[in-house]
Amino acid sequence: MDDPRRVAVIGSGPAGAAAAQTLADAGFSVTVFERDMAIGGRTQTYRADGYQLDTGAAFITNFYPRVWGLATTLGYESEICQLNRVTGLSHDGRMATLDIGSPWSFFSFPFVKLVDKLKMLLWTLGLFFKRKTLDIGQPSTLVAYDSETVSDFVKRTLNERILDFLVRPGIEPFWYFSCDDVSAGLAAGLTAHAPGARFYYFKDGIDRVSHHLLAKTTVKTGTTVKSVMSRVGGVRLSIEGEGTTFEQDFAAVIIATTANVAVELIGDAWTDLGVDASCHAFIETQRYVANIHVAFIIERLAERPQISSLFPVGPGRHSLAALSFHGVKDKNAVSMSHELISVYLSDEESWRLMTLDDETTSRRCYELAQTVYPNLPDAYSVFKITRRPYAIPIHEVGRYRKAALVNQGQKTTSSSVLFCGDYLATATVDGAIHSGQLAAETLIQRVL
Template identity: 25%
Template sequence: MNGDSVVVAGAGLAGLVAARRLADAGAEVTVFERRATVGGRVRTETHDGFTLDRGFQVLFTAYPAVRRELDLGALDLRYFRPGAVIARPGSRSVLSDPLRDPRAALASLRNDEVTTTDKLRTLLFRQHVGSRTEAEIFRSTDRSIQSFLREWGFSESYIEHFVAPFYGGITLDRSLSTSKRVFEYTFKALSEGAIAVPATGMGAIPEQLATAAREAGASIQLSEGVESVADHDDGVTVETASTTKEADAVVVATDPKEAQRLTDIGAIPTDARGCVTQSYRLPESAAPTTRRKLLLNAKDPSPNTVVPISEVAPEYAPGSEALFVATFLGDAALERNASALAEETRLTLEAWYPGRDFADLEPVRTHRIEFAQFDQPPGIHEGLPDHRAPGGRTYLAGDYTAWSSIQGAMRSGREAAQAVVRDL
């Protein structure tokens, strides 16, 4: 590809992976990003000494694309312990993976929220997904997570009290109407690896990818969004607010709605799953501990989860303070007053920890994320667009060509770059 020029529209995970891969192949690569920072939906900010990710996000270390594209050691990861704490008023119980967290095995065995049959079926299901690849899972006959679990014989109690809040946090869909393929593959990833956050926040992931792209020779232009793309016989014309650039090819790696606008590809999914995450400070001396596990709301959907994030990554909070993050699902949460959300979290924690006072729980930041993922009902993956869907010299890179996840985004960036290299 020596001498070929490629524009990448968007500096999210997919765009940054594509840029590095193309630059490694010898292309002259220019990335245009409308924001002042890289990362797309994966971003981190600091506020009053706290490290705040935009939405509660974690890294699944077992994802093949994560292992391929990232230097995990350099990210200085902080790890969650497997499993979660199932919480309801006056009651908290631990459910964990005894194979990966032996110290929690006894507590998990004593957990009466989940039947012994459910625990045995979980081990069988782990063997089932362990033998299947990502491609095999996403080609399998599809149905909803809820229907799939019932077919496997899991109890309604297990589905409602553990799977709904836990996978509600992963798919942003507590009703479990999402494709069972997402459940299968993320369950496989959880069984084979860990979940973690970088010590400096999830934003360290795109920053590392951007550094790698620049070192490979790519130029990244921030605060410079692509306005239009025109494909012609021998290349493309890319217009930004301030410049016109002729190139041999363009990779559109923007968010789904913008990608649809730039390419006119109707198959790009734009139906969204949204959420609100609210971060709170609390004196460390008053903060409950969960041994680095999530708190799942088994009784109510709001908040769906509460995460003691500074217990996992102490660097997220300054001095003697603790940082908690609550997640609220759905469009209704996006419209709610921040004070009302904070009061709901406070009352929920006081119900889970009787006799403890959470009056000092203070909101730090509220993130309202209208498009956190694209909606993934059963059967959606067959209709997602290919990297070459626009035709000519225009290509697509984004999780909307695979499935909504960090794995889908990074894999898509690599495959889009491979398509460009083959064609040019």
């Protein structure tokens, strides 16, 4: 008889790592399969030539309760440093700064009239008083706002200028999708925690979260699971690794990949594996935004901008999502003559450039950066280009409600296959961790 505690996890990002850690702590025998040579998934950190670069998510906030809870449990609090979150907003050739935690900065912001600032303040306070019931990592708490888009919500309750100059800059530069396309649940959850929000980074790279979570787990990197098949008493995985293809049996598997990869892994075996029809439909219909992130090495700026990032703002969609200055968190900043900057493209621009060569892509990215920050030097070298066609799940209207139902349904399923990932929460490190923990707890309760 198979050991019911022998479980596979596919994917080593925060969701898979959290699932593996939760299972291992409960005495399960866990094997994690990761197709890349490095762990972390879309939170991988790239290190070369004395620099380090978070290729995807690059910060956490003080309202990520699971990340902070694990920091205490696993002992990585000392690796977390507070980040300067004074941002620059560029509009019509002008740049203004905004410190999300400073009332003075907010009321000095030039692109919005005083009456609109007062409207935004009252709106924010209304959501702030509901903050204990709004958790962006838990979709069931966001369902009440899941009937319209962010844009429609803000235009209905505030106005379009507030949307363009205050709400969009808090969402679109970080998630790359448009407020026209995503559920108001995201805006409600974020705004509720905005007063007093603080931001942090990992001094040794954000992939340290996954490393800490997987410290006591067997991880097979450079190993690709090709398919998941049903068998009596569990599942069978078809695996490619170390130059060979083989099969391996487990009592259960947690698929902690993007939704599109989950679809490829299951193929036509959804019914055979006992996956609920609503779960199947949810995963197959999940859409993603693309992102291209290019990091450049430039001569250290003589006059360092007192901002961490710079975003274009105003009506319409922008090709550039964000320009980030890594000098604010570079531990070698004093001794090095050069520094890193990052250019993040919007979804539409990323798709336009996705298949173009690296030289064309990097040149376009740097040109966009210079349009919002002309003081950048003309000379640069490319440090790293990251192309992700499936960068971030789009939390469309109704998806939070459906995600909550899928999460609830997985608790009662008898299937040997469970799913987790940021698409079943909100696209944050904390949401991914919560999803992984939920999947693991379901298996634990089933066995115990």
